[in-house]
Amino acid sequence: MISQEFKEMISAPSVIRALSVYATERGKEIGYENVFDYSLGNPSVPVPKELTEAMIELLQTKDSTYLHGYSPNPGNPEAREATAKSLNKRFGMDYKTDHIFMTSGAAGAVAHAVRCVTKPGDEVLTFAPYFPEYNPYINKAGAVLKVVPASTKDFQINFEAFEEMLNEKVMAILINTPNNPSGIVYSSETIRKLADLLRAKEKEYGHEIFIISDEPYREIVFKGVDAPYISKFYDNTLSCYSYSKSMSIPGERLGYVAVNPNCKDAELIVPMCCQISRGTGHNCPASLIQLAVAKVIDKTSDLSVYETNMNILYQELTDLGFECVKPGGTFYIFPKALEEDAIAFSEKAKKYDLILVPSDSFGVKGYFRMAYCVDTEKVYRSLEALRKFVKSEY
Amino acid sequence: MISQEFKEMISAPSVIRALSVYATERGKEIGYENVFDYSLGNPSVPVPKELTEAMIELLQTKDSTYLHGYSPNPGNPEAREATAKSLNKRFGMDYKTDHIFMTSGAAGAVAHAVRCVTKPGDEVLTFAPYFPEYNPYINKAGAVLKVVPASTKDFQINFEAFEEMLNEKVMAILINTPNNPSGIVYSSETIRKLADLLRAKEKEYGHEIFIISDEPYREIVFKGVDAPYISKFYDNTLSCYSYSKSMSIPGERLGYVAVNPNCKDAELIVPMCCQISRGTGHNCPASLIQLAVAKVIDKTSDLSVYETNMNILYQELTDLGFECVKPGGTFYIFPKALEEDAIAFSEKAKKYDLILVPSDSFGVKGYFRMAYCVDTEKVYRSLEALRKFVKSEY
Numbered sequence: 001m002i003s004q005e006f007k008e009m010i011s012a013p014s015v016i017r018a019l020s021v022y023a024t025e026r027g028k029e030i031g032y033e034n035v036f037d038y039s040l041g042n043p044s045v046p047v048p049k050e051l052t053e054a055m056i057e058l059l060q061t062k063d064s065t066y067l068h069g070y071s072p073n074p075g076n077p078e079a080r081e082a083t084a085k086s087l088n089k090r091f092g093m094d095y096k097t098d099h100i101f102m103t104s105g106a107a108g109a110v111a112h113a114v115r116c117v118t119k120p121g122d123e124v125l126t127f128a129p130y131f132p133e134y135n136p137y138i139n140k141a142g143a144v145l146k147v148v149p150a151s152t153k154d155f156q157i158n159f160e161a162f163e164e165m166l167n168e169k170v171m172a173i174l175i176n177t178p179n180n181p182s183g184i185v186y187s188s189e190t191i192r193k194l195a196d197l198l199r200a201k202e203k204e205y206g207h208e209i210f211i212i213s214d215e216p217y218r219e220i221v222f223k224g225v226d227a228p229y230i231s232k233f234y235d236n237t238l239s240c241y242s243y244s245k246s247m248s249i250p251g252e253r254l255g256y257v258a259v260n261p262n263c264k265d266a267e268l269i270v271p272m273c274c275q276i277s278r279g280t281g282h283n284c285p286a287s288l289i290q291l292a293v294a295k296v297i298d299k300t301s302d303l304s305v306y307e308t309n310m311n312i313l314y315q316e317l318t319d320l321g322f323e324c325v326k327p328g329g330t331f332y333i334f335p336k337a338l339e340e341d342a343i344a345f346s347e348k349a350k351k352y353d354l355i356l357v358p359s360d361s362f363g364v365k366g367y368f369r370m371a372y373c374v375d376t377e378k379v380y381r382s383l384e385a386l387r388k389f390v391k392s393e394y
Numbered sequence: 395m396i397s398q399e400f401k402e403m404i405s406a407p408s409v410i411r412a413l414s415v416y417a418t419e420r421g422k423e424i425g426y427e428n429v430f431d432y433s434l435g436n437p438s439v440p441v442p443k444e445l446t447e448a449m450i451e452l453l454q455t456k457d458s459t460y461l462h463g464y465s466p467n468p469g470n471p472e473a474r475e476a477t478a479k480s481l482n483k484r485f486g487m488d489y490k491t492d493h494i495f496m497t498s499g500a501a502g503a504v505a506h507a508v509r510c511v512t513k514p515g516d517e518v519l520t521f522a523p524y525f526p527e528y529n530p531y532i533n534k535a536g537a538v539l540k541v542v543p544a545s546t547k548d549f550q551i552n553f554e555a556f557e558e559m560l561n562e563k564v565m566a567i568l569i570n571t572p573n574n575p576s577g578i579v580y581s582s583e584t585i586r587k588l589a590d591l592l593r594a595k596e597k598e599y600g601h602e603i604f605i606i607s608d609e610p611y612r613e614i615v616f617k618g619v620d621a622p623y624i625s626k627f628y629d630n631t632l633s634c635y636s637y638s639k640s641m642s643i644p645g646e647r648l649g650y651v652a653v654n655p656n657c658k659d660a661e662l663i664v665p666m667c668c669q670i671s672r673g674t675g676h677n678c679p680a681s682l683i684q685l686a687v688a689k690v691i692d693k694t695s696d697l698s699v700y701e702t703n704m705n706i707l708y709q710e711l712t713d714l715g716f717e718c719v720k721p722g723g724t725f726y727i728f729p730k731a732l733e734e735d736a737i738a739f740s741e742k743a744k745k746y747d748l749i750l751v752p753s754d755s756f757g758v759k760g761y762f763r764m765a766y767c768v769d770t771e772k773v774y775r776s777l778e779a780l781r782k783f784v785k786s787e788y
Binding site: 001002003005006007009010042044045046047052055056059060063064065067069070071094103104105107108109110111112115116117118119133136138139140141163164171207208248249250251252253254264265268269271272274275276278279280281282283284285286287288289 | 395396397398399400401403404410433436437438439441446448449450453454457458459461462464465473479492497498499501502503504505506509510511512513527530531533535565601602642643644645646647648658662663665666669670672673674675676677678679680681682683
């Protein structure tokens with residue numbers, strides 16, 4: 001018999017994906033260029049040309065059994081070494097190759113990290129607003145995800161609510177900065193306070209509390225913004241990264257877990273990840289992309305368009321009277337809706353071909369997310385629609 | 395605290411991998427060309443040149459956001475459609491694109507298939523000799539793998555033992571033909587008998603019993619061998635494939651689940667696979683390789699070397715007095731060891747730089763596996779070592 005658990009999940013499709021499907025369908029009627037589709041976080045800029053060149057050169061010059069053969073369980077050694085060196089140079093860390101485990105994007109990284117540091121029934125806390133896929137990532141690993149209410153004034157951490165929710169069953173804190181959907185970057189002050197609190201609670205409870213730091217937007221940080229490297233502040237940190245956004249390769253599914261060399265049982269985490277893969281059927285990201293990324297490890301796509309788009313939208317939204325915390329990074333902005341019911345708000349916006357994601361599935365009510373990974377020209381064209389929408393409906 | 399479950403798994407490393415590491419180390423001493431390393435099933439022949447050309451052409455001519463963007467959840471539409479058409483043409487099936495779910499190799503395919511058709515505590519039966527990774531694939535999905543003893547005279551199915559083990563809790567049968575490690579292909583007679591028996595048991599128990607057919611060696615079948623397409627014989631079949639062996643791209647992690655259009659709830663299986671991915675952090679195989687494989691779907695590497703190697707080894711082994719069922723496909727041969735303790739036998743073989751995998755972890759005692767995906771020249775050179783080994787030790 002088919003699994004009732006997964007059958008039931010089919011009928012609760014993602015709000016984001018449903019809006020994206022709507023936008024595509026609407027595009028067939030009026031031309032997709034006329035749909036102001038702010039639904040999906042799909043990078044809009046080309047990959048670094050050096051990455052394409054590296055792939056072509058590898059294909060033209062290297063033996064195919066090397067290029068496409070099995071990677072060792074923890075990933076390709078060149079990719080792991082290049083990753084460790086790059087992190088050490090940029091963030092003053094001391095990673096060895098053995099602290100890096102290559103994964104299928106940040107999704108694969110979080111899936112491994114949570115299985116490393118929880119057993120079934122343990123709690124993992126995260127902070128609203130949060131990426132809704134954390135629910136299956138954590139709950140299907142057997143742990144229980146609990147969401148700390150948002151601090152809506154700045155979208156930093158709501159420490160009061162957090163402290164109330166901390167208890168002995170909490171084994172990991174899942175954070176995401178720069179944040180999807182708010183676009184906010186946690187400040188050094190926030191991270192320091194978080195780290196101090198967790199160290200105190202570790203002593204109190206007599207067990208480690210790991211930070212699982214989900215960092216796919218790490219390279220998309222805007223001018224002048226304080227963007228601390230989390231693991232630098234707290235030893236028991238597993239950093240989960242993806243090259244999806246920084247190199248615009250989300251389809252290639254490449255990321256890693258970087259294990260802080262000073263974390264508890266640091267030398268066991270990567271070997272444990274290898275064991276975890278055996279049960280999930282994941283078994284390493286693809287080989288060619290690992291080899292190519294290793295060659296151009298510090299390159300990124302031209303990410304400046306995201307800051308350009310953010311500034312245009314932030315200006316217009318605040319001019320129109322939206323309450324909005326200015327994003328420090330990512331390609332998301334998260335303004336307050338003009339009515340309490342964000343779903344109704346988003347539904348009305350569709351009349352103006354504006355595709356806005358209501359905040360409910362991010363764990364906050366009354367806001368909406370715009371993913372501005374679209375052409376700047378289209379962002380400009382969307383402003384008129386935004387104005388019409390606000391003036392006609394509110 | 396780190397997970398004790400996965401920590402404990404570290405200390406039980408794979409016998410195959412341990413032998414492979416030994417072979418590599420020994421190679422550093424005497425030159426790897428002098429180690430007759432029959433440990434790993436890693437394809438030794440180049441990828442089809444058309445595949446390399448397709449990848450280069452895509453990289454040179456297509457927009458990078460198309461090449462490397464997110465695939466839809468069930469996989470790239472071109473890859474799914476090409477797969478369905480190819481299977482229909484070759485095996486007279488009637489797959490639509492919607493019956494194909496792209497996965498990270500056969501490991502990912504089996505991991506999804508088992509979660510589709512079992513709930514925690516259900517039993518899955520497989521037949522010895524079997525691929526030992528089935529243990530984590532099945533048990534970490536929450537089901538329970540039970541192994542039907544081998545029919546050592548021909549390595550077809552031991553139906554007597556199988557019938558004894560069938561019970562109401564059995565929801566799936568996991569078969570692997572052509573088989574790793576025996577190299578045997580199940581005959582049409584075997585499959586027909588299996589299908590008839592399962593249909594009768596489905597009626598008796600009042601629920602479906604799915605066949606999960608693990609078929610990574612489907613294209614490596616030797617001359618004149620009867621190699622039936624399983625799904626043709628039994629509607630409730632989920633076919634799990636990998637391009638790893640047929641195209642020599644194991645590192646690229648590309649495979650699929652093909653859902654028999656007549657199976658129970660056929661239209662739900664692929665959408666359920668999409669839900670399953672959300673919990674395992676798998677989320678689609680890499681995009682470029684999907685696009686490239688779709689363009690050359692019916693190409694394979696030159697697989698003829700495996701039959702050449704098999705014939706050389708089979709002849710020599712039988713000449714030396716080994717009992718051995720002649721392989722019908724794959725790149726494995728599975729002779730009976732010359733003493734009861736296959737581990738001791740394998741240990742003695744090391745003295746002659748012969749790396750042979752003892753059969754214990756495949757669920758049979760007293761046999762050994764040779765993975766002859768090595769250069770034919772090396773196979774020839776290994777014969778002298780084989781002779782010396784047998785004559786000196788037995």
